Amino acid sequence: MTTEVLSAPATPATPGAAPVRDTGAEALENAQAQLSAAVQTLGFSNGLHQHLAKARREMTVGIPLRRDDDSVEMLTGYRVQHNFSRGPAKGGLRYSPNVSLDEVRALAMWMTWKCSLLNVPYGGAKGGITIDPRNYSQRELERVTRRYTSEILPIIGPDKDIPAPDIGTDEQTMAWMMDTYSVNVGYTVPSVVTGKPVSVGGSLGRPSATSRGVVHIALAALNHAGLAPARSTAVVQGFGKVGAGAAGFLADAGVRVVAVGDQYGAIHAAEGLDIRSLTDHVRTTGSVVGFPGSDPIPSDVLLELDVDLLVPAAVEGVLHADNAARVQAKVIVEGANGPTTTAADRIFADNGILVVPDILANAGGVIVSYFEWVQGNQAYWWTAAEVEERLESRMLAAWHNVLTVANRRSLNLREAATVTAVERVAEARQIRGLYP
Numbered sequence: 411m412t413t414e415v416l417s418a419p420a421t422p423a424t425p426g427a428a429p430v431r432d433t434g435a436e437a438l439e440n441a442q443a444q445l446s447a448a449v450q451t452l453g454f455s456n457g458l459h460q461h462l463a464k465a466r467r468e469m470t471v472g473i474p475l476r477r478d479d480d481s482v483e484m485l486t487g488y489r490v491q492h493n494f495s496r497g498p499a500k501g502g503l504r505y506s507p508n509v510s511l512d513e514v515r516a517l518a519m520w521m522t523w524k525c526s527l528l529n530v531p532y533g534g535a536k537g538g539i540t541i542d543p544r545n546y547s548q549r550e551l552e553r554v555t556r557r558y559t560s561e562i563l564p565i566i567g568p569d570k571d572i573p574a575p576d577i578g579t580d581e582q583t584m585a586w587m588m589d590t591y592s593v594n595v596g597y598t599v600p601s602v603v604t605g606k607p608v609s610v611g612g613s614l615g616r617p618s619a620t621s622r623g624v625v626h627i628a629l630a631a632l633n634h635a636g637l638a639p640a641r642s643t644a645v646v647q648g649f650g651k652v653g654a655g656a657a658g659f660l661a662d663a664g665v666r667v668v669a670v671g672d673q674y675g676a677i678h679a680a681e682g683l684d685i686r687s688l689t690d691h692v693r694t695t696g697s698v699v700g701f702p703g704s705d706p707i708p709s710d711v712l713l714e715l716d717v718d719l720l721v722p723a724a725v726e727g728v729l730h731a732d733n734a735a736r737v738q739a740k741v742i743v744e745g746a747n748g749p750t751t752t753a754a755d756r757i758f759a760d761n762g763i764l765v766v767p768d769i770l771a772n773a774g775g776v777i778v779s780y781f782e783w784v785q786g787n788q789a790y791w792w793t794a795a796e797v798e799e800r801l802e803s804r805m806l807a808a809w810h811n812v813l814t815v816a817n818r819r820s821l822n823l824r825e826a827a828t829v830t831a832v833e834r835v836a837e838a839r840q841i842r843g844l845y846p
Contacts, residue, residue, distance in 0.1 A: 433727040434513030436751060440727075441516040443752045447825060448832040458836060465515060466533075467491040471561035473539065475554050478547055487558045489537040491571055492518035495838040498569050499535035500525060500776060502576030503583065505551075509538035513726070520747055521776070523831035524769040528808050530780045533835075535571050537562070543578045555583050559590040566591065568601035568787070574779050575605040577650070577725070581617070585610055601786035604779035613782035615797035616775075620745070621655025622798070623774020626805045628656075628719060628743040629663055631766050634813070635741050640664035643682075643717040645739070647671050648724030649698050652745045652772065654689055656721055661685045665719065669712055670698055673724075676712040677704035713737060722749035723772075729754040737763065744768035759822055767824040769831060770812055777804050 442463060449459045473485040488511050491499040501521040514536045521534030539558055543551055565571055575584055584603040588610065591602045600611030608614060615622075632639050644665050646657045649672040657667050666682040674697040677683070683704060691701045699706065713720065713729065716738040722728050723745030729737065734754035742758065743766045744750060750758070750765060758765050778801055785791050792800075816826035 432510075432512075433508065433725070434510035434516070436730075437516035437726045437748045438512040440748060440752050441519045444824065444828050445519070445832065448828040451819065451821070451825070451829050452833055452836070454836060458839070461839065462493070462832065462836065463519075465490050465492045465518060466494055467565060468511070468515070469562055469565060470511065471558065473554060473557050473561065475550060475557070478550060485539055485541050485554065487537070487539040487561065488514045489535065489562045489565065489571070490514045490518040491533070491535045491565065493522040493533035493835060495835050495842060496526060496533055497531035498533065498567075499571040500530075500532035500779065501535035501537065501571075501573065502775075503537040503539075503573045503579050503587075504576035505539050505541050505543045505554075505578030505583075507540060507542040508725075509540045514538050516726070517747055520769055522835060523828055524773050524776055526831035526834045527769050527812070527827055528773045528777055528804060529834075530776060532572075532776070532780070535573075536576075537573055538576075541578075551583070552586055555586040556590045559587045560594065563591065563594055566602065568599055568783070572601065572779070572783060573603050574775065575651075580651075581605060581607045581612065584612075601783050604782040605775075606782070611782075611786050613778055613785055613791065613797060614794040615801065616778045616782055617651070618655050618659075619778035619797075619801060620652045620772050620775035621659055622801060623777065623805050624652065624656045624721065624723070624743060624745045624771050625659040625663065626774070626802055627766055627771045627809055628660065628665075628721065628741070630806060630809050631741050631743055631764060632665075632719060635764050637718050637740065642666070642719055643668050644719040644721065645669045645712060645715050645717050646721045646723055646745075647676075647712055647728065648722070648746065649688075649692060650723070653721070653723035654685075654692070656723055656745055657683075658685045658689065660719075660721075668717060669707065669715055671709050671712040671724075672698050675699040676707045676709045677701050678707045678712075678715070679704045715739075719743065721745045725749070727751055729758075731757070734758060735761070737761075739763065742766065743771045745772050747772065755822075755824060765822070765824060767827050770808055770823070770827050773808065774801055774805060777801055 469489045471487045517536035525532040584606045592598045606612035669678040714736040720739035720742045726748035729750040731753035734757035741764045812827045
């Protein structure tokens with residue numbers, strides 16, 4: 411069952427309803443607000459604004475899953491392709507019980523700006539399935555992935571839309587997607603997804619690329635703020651693929667990581683956490699909680715500790731109007747997509763906190779995904795050192811470009827990054843013209 415739908419505004423909250431935050435709708439509202447601010451700075455027409463604001467294609471699919479006990483349940487999957495002006499769509503696939511269409515819309519738009527900002531020839535896309543992968547067996551997750559891939563098959567492909575891993579998905583998920591697509595077209599197509607295992611055409615350096623990119627930018631931001639990394643302290647929220655890697659690379663660079671948290675809780679050690687031992691602990695127990703030599707702290711306090719660097723690397727909307735005034739970090743580098751709401755951004759600006767936006771800070775993954783796609787198309791693979799060198803070069807070039815635009819236009823870093831990205835997409839759209 412597949413249904414294509416047009417973009418629609420987020421559903422407003424019911425008057426008098428309990429004050430529960432709809433993070434998906436909030437993320438879309440923030441994404442649209444960032445675009446509106448960039449359009450105003452650039453002086454674009456209303457027509458062009460609407461063209462950039464609306465997704466080109468959205469698909470909602472029903473996914474029937476036969477469980478291991480032979481029962482059947484229905485899941486919902488989404489794929490949103492926001493823009494194709496600069497190339498095929500590109501974006502991750504997440505498995506989470508909180509996935510919603512509005513969330514996927516926002517993430518797809520941010521992917522468009524991210525690819526544009528880093529000068530990667532893609533538009534933005536995103537996918538998601540409303541499922542908690544922790545509650546399903548490996549065989550069940552394979553069946554979900556293959557059915558979802560089959561349902562969205564008409565709109566994906568190496569020259570259409572190239573998925574990649576995100577929250578709740580990994581290299582194995584991408585291998586299943588590649589195989590399902592390849593079986594359906596009758597030949598092997600490695601470039602239909604990125605983030606695959608190296609044994610089936612993945613790129614060296616891809617699993618750690620987002621984390622490495624975050625740390626390249628974090629070290630540059632600390633230096634820009636006059637803070638020597640070797641004398642700086644940090645907090646990392648989220649200890650998954652991005653957060654754990656970022657904490658490890660920060661520690662390798664001499665930054666003292668004093669606290670981390672995951673979905674189960676948060677821990678603190680004033681003298682600094684041994685990230686390698688903590689990673690082993692998480693691999694064994696499934697959580698940072700209970701790590702020897704650390705003290706438990708409330709998860710909400712984690713974001714408010716007095717440190718030099720805060721890396722929110724979990725989910726969107728964790729820094730908002732209700733807690734932003736208590737954030738004490740001097741620099742925030744966004745490892746997650748959309749962790750800061752528009753209201754929090756204003757508070758951080760008033761408090762002199764330097765915020766490096768997600769579309770710059772966490773772009774390492776899409777850069778190396780692009781490298782993987784190029785390598786797959788050429789059937790020629792680079793060394794890990796070559797991948798890392800190209801990644802660092804791209805990240806730092808984008809950092810310096812955003813700083814230049816910020817200084818020239820008197821904008822903060824998020825505004826400068828968004829203006830730069832939106833301007834490039836709009837230029838491509840206008841040069842291509844409208845059909846018919």
